Amino acid sequence: GDMSVVETLLNLLQDADWRVRKACIEAISELAEPGCEAAIRGLISRLEDKVIGARHGLDTPSLQDTDVKRAAVLALQRVARHGDTTAISALRDCYRREPDSRPLLRKALLVLCAEPFESVT
Numbered sequence: 001g002d003m004s005v006v007e008t009l010l011n012l013l014q015d016a017d018w019r020v021r022k023a024c025i026e027a028i029s030e031l032a033e034p035g036c037e038a039a040i041r042g043l044i045s046r047l048e049d050k051v052i053g054a055r056h057g058l059d060t061p062s063l064q065d066t067d068v069k070r071a072a073v074l075a076l077q078r079v080a081r082h083g084d085t086t087a088i089s090a091l092r093d094c095y096r097r098e099p100d101s102r103p104l105l106r107k108a109l110l111v112l113c114a115e116p117f118e119s120v121t
Contacts, residue, residue: 006032010042018064021046022071029075037086039079044090046072066101069094073104077111088112 009024009031025046032039046068073091080087088109095105 002031003033003036006036006039010038013042013046018068021068025068025071025075029071029078032079034079035081035084036079040076040084040087043072043076043079044087047090047094069101070104073101073108077108080112082112082114084112 006028009028012024013021015021015024025043028039028043048069073094076087076091091105091109091112095102095109098105
């Protein structure tokens with residue numbers, strides 16, 4: 001992937017518009033090289049996406065925040081390498097905090113933690 005494009009997208013992860021953040025996450029998922037630490041850190045930062053809720057004085061995350069988090073979890077599955085302890089730790093923390101997101105987080109953790117296996121022929 002083109003790192004300068006990824007860097008621009010990472011800077012846009014702080015945008016006030018949740019749609020911009022979500023689109024950037026999806027683009028990072030496609031463009032970042034597997035294991036790209038900057039991309040992984042940026043995606044992890046969006047696991048606690050409360051920008052919209054905070055700006056409107058809400059204590060609970062909005063549906064848009066949840067949409068951004070979902071995109072970040074899916075992107076981490078693609079960008080983080082199997083066994084990436086930073087991504088796994090962040091996903092586990094999110095799993096503990098957010099019971100409603102557990103099915104999605106469980107799948108991501110399985111992808112990153114599960115032992116690779118050989119198919120039997």
